[in-house]
Amino acid sequence: MDLSRPRCRLWRELVLVASLLACGIRQASSQIYITPDSLIGVERYSSSLAIENAPEDVQEYSWHRGANDTEENLIISYNATSHSRRDGPMYSGRESVSIRGTLRIWRSQLNDTGNYTVRVDTINDTQRATGWLEILELEIPQISVNTTSVVDGEDAVAATCYTNDSHVQWYVNHAPVSSNYRMTISPDNKTLIIRMFSRFDSPLQCGIEILPELIQKSDLVYVTVAYGPYSLQLRSSPTDFSGILSAEIGSQVEMECISYSRPESKYRWIHNGSLLSFSEKNITLPSLTWDQMGRYRCIAENSATQLTLYDEVHIQALWRRPVVSRSFTISGSLLVFLIIFTVLGFTHFLMVLIRALFRHYSTRANWSI
Known part of the structure; x- marks a missing residue:
């Protein structure tokens, strides 16, 4: 779109206060005029035609299509005294007039291109001005x-x-x-x-x-971008520590493989070097057996990126310290034997003691003779 035309100023209003081009020789200071007298707008954006040098005692602003202000060409008028508006035959439903007399055309269309005439009625006078509006076709790349x-x-x-x-x-x-x-x-x-x-x-x-x-x-x-897998993690319940998962025989063990990938990763599981039939990211062992002990490896693959990651965990039996019982029981026959053995032992001890005393005193008597 080439908009390299002579312009005196440009500014925007609302979504667009189109491109305002103020050129030419202005009329006498007492005469109203449309600013700019040549306006460049763009399709689908709003355009505004403002009145400059308007007198203070304005009674009514009326805008018309074309170079004259006939009733057949009336777009819209605004009564500054009663603050009411009146729509004319050329009103499209997209026009409005501000209290300053500015004509605003919402969502400008190509057929809005043409002359616009404003009539300003005061108590003692009526003034008219005409300006040109050109709506350019909107180019969408x-x-x-x-x-x-x-x-x-x-x-x-x-x-x-x-x-x-x-x-x-x-x-x-x-x-x-x-x-x-x-x-x-x-x-x-x-x-x-x-x-x-x-x-x-x-x-x-x-x-x-x-x-x-x-x-x-x-x-x-x-653009669809294939990536990953990234940040592969193997989570388990019970929780593993440094890749070691301790669990009791008969307990439930759950393992989940998590990765970030597009498209979604395909998963494979290997147990002690043998490929399992599981192809999901989750494995549940409802009742752990000795055969299910060992190393589990989860492999995540992305066919689009040709990338593969894996992580693994080793399941082992939960180690417990052996419990030693400190209590014991003695049968009845053993108890009788221990009693007899104790009595005989004590009797033998007394006999040995008496004999030793007897010898001691006998020897002492002989020394005294």
């Missing part, structure tokens, strides 16, 4: 990409913006970008190449400056 499916950090994506405008702005993941170590924008700004496209680069979008500070953007283009 189109965007395409060479592929919509890539592998994270490996593939490149080339995006093209289709527009007649040379002022193209590129947006990656909704943020404006420029050429850098990973992205290259062509000299005409219409092609963006992203090397090593990542999952954080989607979506893509381009935009053009249809008027100063007004950017019209294309549709969003999403």
Whole structure:
């Protein structure tokens, strides 16, 4: 879109206070005029025609299509005394008048292009002014990409913006970008190449400056990015410590393999070197047996990225200290034997003691003779 026309000033109003072009020789200071007398607007945006040099005692503002103020051409009028408005034959439902007499056309259309005449009625006078409004067709840029499916950090994506405008702005993941170590924008700004496209680069979008500070953007283009698996973890219940899971025979053991991947990872389980039939991320052993002891390995695979990760846990029997009983029982016959043995032993001890005493005193008597 080429908007390189002579302009004296531009400003926006609401979604757009179109492009305002104030040119030409103004009328005498006592005469009203439309500012600007030549207005450039854009389709689908709002446009405003303001009145300058209006007297203080205005009774009514009336806007008309064309170069005259006939009743057949009336769009809308505003009575400043009663604060009421009146719609005319040319009213489309998109026009309004402010208390200052400004005509605002909402959601401008191409057929809004043409002359607009305002009549200002005062107590003692009536003044008229005519201005030109041109509504330009809104150009919406189109965007395409060479592929919509890539592998994270490996593939490149080339995006093209289709527009007649040379002022193209590129947006990656909704943020404006420029050429850098990973992205290259062509000299005409219409092609963006992203090397090593990542999952954080989607979506893509381009935009053009249809008027100063007004950017019209294309549709969003999403690129499917395959990635992972990343951050593989094998969680278990009971909880394992440093890859060792201790559990009692007959207890329930649960294991879950978690990874981050797109598309979703495929899972395989290996027990003591043998491939299991489980293909889910979860394994439940409802009643642990000795045969189920050993090392379990979970393998996560992504067919799109050709990446594989694994983690493993070793299940072993729960170790308990043996319990030693300190109590004992003695049968009746053994008790009798112990009693007799004790009595005989005590009797023998007394006999030995008496004999020793007898010898002692006999020897002592002989020494005294």
